[in-house]
Amino acid sequence: MLLELKHLRKDFGGLRAVDDVSLNVPEGAIIGLIGPNGSGKSTLINLIAGTIDLTAGQVIFAGEDISGLSADAVFHKGIARGYQEPTLYFKMTVLDNLLLPVKGQRGERPWYAPRWSTWQREERAHALAAMEVLRQVQLLPYYDTLASDLSGGQMKLLEIARALMGAPKLLLLDEPTAGVAPKLAYDIFRQIARLRDDHGITLLIVEHRLEILFDFVDYVYVMHLGNLLAGGSAAEISDHATVREVYFGD
Amino acid sequence: MPPALLTTSLVNSIQIGSLYALMALGITLTFSVMKLPNFAHADYFTAGAYAALIVSLSGAQNPIAIMSAAFLVGALTALLSHLAVFKPLESREVSLYTLILASFAVGLIIRYILFTMADYFNLFDLRIGIPLQVLYREGFLILSNIFAWVVPTTIALVILLTLLLNATPLGREMRALANNINLARVIGIPVERVKNSTWLLVGGLAGVAGALWSLQTAVNPLMGWAAIISVFAAAILGGLSSFSGTIIGAYVVAFSENTVILFLNYSFGLDLAYKPAIPFIIIIAVLLIRPGGFTQLLKRGGKLQR
Amino acid sequence: MIKKYLIITLFVMLTISLGVNVGAQDDMETYVLGVALPFTGSFGTFGQDFERGIDLAVAQMNAELEAAGSSIRFETASADTEQTPEGAARALQTIVQTTGAQVVVGPLTTSEVLGAKQFADENGVVIVAMASSGPAASIPGDNIFRVIYPPDTFSSKAFATIALERGHENMVVLYVDDPFGNGMNEQFIKNYQASGGGEVASFGYAPQSTELSAEAAAVSAALAGFGDNAGFFCVCFPGAAEAFVQVAQIDPILTSVQWLGNEAMTSDEMLEDPGHAQTLANADFVTVSQSADVTPLTPIFNADFVAMFDKEPGIFTNYAFDAANIAMLTMLAAGNDGAAVKSMLPFISNHYIGTAVQAFLDENGDQAIASYGIRQVREDGSGFEVIGTYDGNSDTITYK
Numbered sequence: 001m002l003l004e005l006k007h008l009r010k011d012f013g014g015l016r017a018v019d020d021v022s023l024n025v026p027e028g029a030i031i032g033l034i035g036p037n038g039s040g041k042s043t044l045i046n047l048i049a050g051t052i053d054l055t056a057g058q059v060i061f062a063g064e065d066i067s068g069l070s071a072d073a074v075f076h077k078g079i080a081r082g083y084q085e086p087t088l089y090f091k092m093t094v095l096d097n098l099l100l101p102v103k104g105q106r107g108e109r110p111w112y113a114p115r116w117s118t119w120q121r122e123e124r125a126h127a128l129a130a131m132e133v134l135r136q137v138q139l140l141p142y143y144d145t146l147a148s149d150l151s152g153g154q155m156k157l158l159e160i161a162r163a164l165m166g167a168p169k170l171l172l173l174d175e176p177t178a179g180v181a182p183k184l185a186y187d188i189f190r191q192i193a194r195l196r197d198d199h200g201i202t203l204l205i206v207e208h209r210l211e212i213l214f215d216f217v218d219y220v221y222v223m224h225l226g227n228l229l230a231g232g233s234a235a236e237i238s239d240h241a242t243v244r245e246v247y248f249g250d
Numbered sequence: 251m252p253p254a255l256l257t258t259s260l261v262n263s264i265q266i267g268s269l270y271a272l273m274a275l276g277i278t279l280t281f282s283v284m285k286l287p288n289f290a291h292a293d294y295f296t297a298g299a300y301a302a303l304i305v306s307l308s309g310a311q312n313p314i315a316i317m318s319a320a321f322l323v324g325a326l327t328a329l330l331s332h333l334a335v336f337k338p339l340e341s342r343e344v345s346l347y348t349l350i351l352a353s354f355a356v357g358l359i360i361r362y363i364l365f366t367m368a369d370y371f372n373l374f375d376l377r378i379g380i381p382l383q384v385l386y387r388e389g390f391l392i393l394s395n396i397f398a399w400v401v402p403t404t405i406a407l408v409i410l411l412t413l414l415l416n417a418t419p420l421g422r423e424m425r426a427l428a429n430n431i432n433l434a435r436v437i438g439i440p441v442e443r444v445k446n447s448t449w450l451l452v453g454g455l456a457g458v459a460g461a462l463w464s465l466q467t468a469v470n471p472l473m474g475w476a477a478i479i480s481v482f483a484a485a486i487l488g489g490l491s492s493f494s495g496t497i498i499g500a501y502v503v504a505f506s507e508n509t510v511i512l513f514l515n516y517s518f519g520l521d522l523a524y525k526p527a528i529p530f531i532i533i534i535a536v537l538l539i540r541p542g543g544f545t546q547l548l549k550r551g552g553k554l555q556r
Numbered sequence: 557m558i559k560k561y562l563i564i565t566l567f568v569m570l571t572i573s574l575g576v577n578v579g580a581q582d583d584m585e586t587y588v589l590g591v592a593l594p595f596t597g598s599f600g601t602f603g604q605d606f607e608r609g610i611d612l613a614v615a616q617m618n619a620e621l622e623a624a625g626s627s628i629r630f631e632t633a634s635a636d637t638e639q640t641p642e643g644a645a646r647a648l649q650t651i652v653q654t655t656g657a658q659v660v661v662g663p664l665t666t667s668e669v670l671g672a673k674q675f676a677d678e679n680g681v682v683i684v685a686m687a688s689s690g691p692a693a694s695i696p697g698d699n700i701f702r703v704i705y706p707p708d709t710f711s712s713k714a715f716a717t718i719a720l721e722r723g724h725e726n727m728v729v730l731y732v733d734d735p736f737g738n739g740m741n742e743q744f745i746k747n748y749q750a751s752g753g754g755e756v757a758s759f760g761y762a763p764q765s766t767e768l769s770a771e772a773a774a775v776s777a778a779l780a781g782f783g784d785n786a787g788f789f790c791v792c793f794p795g796a797a798e799a800f801v802q803v804a805q806i807d808p809i810l811t812s813v814q815w816l817g818n819e820a821m822t823s824d825e826m827l828e829d830p831g832h833a834q835t836l837a838n839a840d841f842v843t844v845s846q847s848a849d850v851t852p853l854t855p856i857f858n859a860d861f862v863a864m865f866d867k868e869p870g871i872f873t874n875y876a877f878d879a880a881n882i883a884m885l886t887m888l889a890a891g892n893d894g895a896a897v898k899s900m901l902p903f904i905s906n907h908y909i910g911t912a913v914q915a916f917l918d919e920n921g922d923q924a925i926a927s928y929g930i931r932q933v934r935e936d937g938s939g940f941e942v943i944g945t946y947d948g949n950s951d952t953i954t955y956k
Contacts, residue, residue: 107419
């Protein structure tokens with residue numbers, strides 16, 4: 001298992017947002033996480049990414065307990081994430097956004113930074129790598145555009161591209177198609193699938209557009225009121241009576 | 251206004267404006283990257299001036315050596331104040347007001363360390379041993395060797411700083427911290443290291459400004475504190491977020507303190523002793539009329555953009 | 557909570573131990589002599605040296621009292637005035653409220669003295685100032701005595717006379733905008749014009765200024781406007797004086813006229829800088845300050861000071877020594893009581909001969925004996941030499 005969650009719990013004051021959730025994400029899988037609004041999906045993503053603290057439970061990543069690590073430490077363990085609202089450096093160019101997460105750049109050390117020759121070659125290599133990632137997500141023509149000038153779908157793609165630059169093992173995506181036109185949404189998922197196929201990245205995806213999600217996922221977990229309600233293949237979940245009741249209101 | 255007075259005061263405005271710019275850039279940088287209006291900045295400046303003075307008193311009159319020493323001491327003082335005070339406070343997630351108060355306290359501590367040292371070695375109101383000379387004289391225009399040091403040094407440092415910020419990985423990360431520090435953590439930017447580098451840079455700039463200032467006036471432990479309000483006025487004029495705005499702000503403040511007041515004195519008999527009121531008037535006016543300062547006027551909007 | 561109790565406990569222990577201390581020395585009586593001086597700011601070095609002069613006076617007095625078998629001892633309680641009027645008021649209040657002192661030696665400048673005045677008058681505390689000279693503090697019947705240094709009404713007259721003797725038809729004055737500078741400026745203009753001087757252009761600078769290039773530009777333009785035969789008079793504090801000379805030394809107008817100035821322009825720091833020294837020398841710089849006349853006590857004071865502190869006393873440090881002696885002698889005669897000291901202090905002063913001159917007070921409680929030295933910078937800028945004296949009481953200048 002790449003990621004194991006063991007009895008995760010998160011209380012916000014008196015509210016129990018996540019209640020005793022345990023689930024497994026095998027390596028190389030695309031896992032969907034669905035549930036009605038307020039069911040605790042985004043909280044769960046934040047708990048894994050280390051942006052909020054656990055109340056109880058354990059996060060095991062690649063056999064290592066990473067519960068309680070800070071967000072940057074979790075990132076360096078190999079877990080990247082995307083946001084529901086595109087979260088980018090909007091006032092910086094697309095290329096700059098991709099170069100920021102590159103680990104261990106010489107030019108970020110103050111005594112190297114003024115000495116161009118010590119890091120220019122390295123910088124060029126990083127830029128080429130970034131251009132390659134941009135080509136894959138079809139953003140290459142926009143490399144010198146300010147991130148704020150991209151469309152909503154392109155911003156989502158840029159987030160994914162940025163996650164790739166950190167060479168993650170696991171990518172957490174929170175509604176990658178929120179606010180995106182249906183055709184582009186399908187494109188985005190095709191890109192996501194290629195992340196797994198071409199780069200071997202495991203994915204945990206929160207998504208509301210089940211009709212698209214179900215075409216791509218290997219396994220789906222359903223959350224309701226902070227609890228894990230069910231788990232199964234796309235077909236099983238579609239037919240699951242309780243799920244249909246809470247989710248589709250049948 | 252007689253032409254001689256106008257010429258002299260304009261030269262003074264440029265010279266003093268350059269020094270304000272060096273200091274104010276540090277304040278803008280600290281505010282953007284660290285979200286801290288740092289009043290201890292004044293005392294990095296004084297520490298730099300004392301470093302310059304001590305190097306000069308020990309016999310080395312090479313301006314490069316003097317300024318390097320000032321840069322180093324200013325930078326280390328700033329980094330130390332971050333590691334010893336601001337960083338522990340930030341990790342406790344204290345409010346902005348606490349941080350501002352802490353910056354006052356840090357400034358006081360540095361100032362009184364310098365007082366103790368100045369008292370012990372009798373270093374009050376001394377000057378760097380570079381004599382003032384007239385380099386160029388044409389009619390009313392008189393340029394001194396100090397002018398020739400201050401203005402080109404400032405221009406060079408501003409260009410270097412702009413390059414560093416816009417064309418190096420370190421600058422890219424500093425801009426990222428300025429825009430969204432939480433995102434910076436999530437995408438794995440070494441936030442603490444970038445902060446340390448920023449402090450070194452900020453303190454170093456202040457130190458060099460102190461060294462240059464001590465060519466102009468006498469060195470004493472209060473010199474930074476005496477200049478800080480003018481410098482904050484410059485930074486606030488620049489909206490505390492853009493470099494170009496801050497630089498324009500610095501020259502506007504210096505112009506008001508040197509040329510405008512002399513014009514008012516000459517034409518309307520306004521007392522020169524009102525000079526210290528000018529930066530306060532500027533600060534209040536900016537906050538009332540245009541809180542974004544020149545940055546708003548420049549329509550750049552973005553933080554720490556070019 | 558624990559902290560609070562700890563502090564209370566410490567306080568109680570402290571009080572008890574102090575009580576025990578006093579009890580142990582049974583019938584000894586301690587008079588507190590307050591010391592309010594600027595220990596920080598541009599006058600900080602003066603303040604610290606003055607305190608040493610006061611400590612020397614107290615040590616000598618205590619030794620004599622012990623030898624004579626007296627049960628009275630003096631001790632000092634000092635506070636920093638931060639060289640501001642508010643700071644002086646705070647310093648006085650701190651001293652009086654923590655020690656019950658009835659007499660305070662200090663503060664230094666006139667603005668500090670005026671800042672401390674209200675508290676002193678309202679609480680019956682006597683202030684014995686040693687170097688304040690601004691006419692603004694010449695007030696009859698108050699609790700302020702300025703026992704050594706005469707008010708600037710005298711020295712301004714000397715400056716005006718010298719300006720006229722030098723043939724200055726017009727004058728430009730740069731003065732520190734505080735009671736001392738304002739008083740000197742007003743008195744100078746009055747005396748200068750009363751004796752036939754022409755126009756005077758005055759520029760005030762803010763007291764805390766450390767950068768005076770705008771002021772120098774204004775002074776230069778005003779001098780240029782007056783044309784030939786104009787002179788310049790600088791009434792500056794240390795620090796500001798150096799900053800002014802620093803920018804003035806490349807000004808073509810300022811370097812071509814003659815200068816007068818107060819004693820802050822004659823500091824060691826000023827002459828250590830060759831450029832500054834040369835500027836003053838070219839300007840035939842002349843200052844008028846209280847005479848460094850010598851009395852039989854002067855060499856003894858100097859020797860005792862060196863013996864105690866292993867350094868030479870700074871300028872005017874002997875005035876602090878004299879002021880402390882007058883204060884202590886009055887307390888010995890009148891008791892440790894503000895009202896009695898106030899009533900008796902003029903009598904004691906008028907019978908005191910110190911390290912410089914006799915202290916003889918006028919109706920304002922200010923030094924009435926005005927004996928000044930006129931000093932000019934040497935041509936090579938290596939130092940100052942006395943070129944004459946000015947007797948303020950008869951308004952006569954005598955050149956050597």
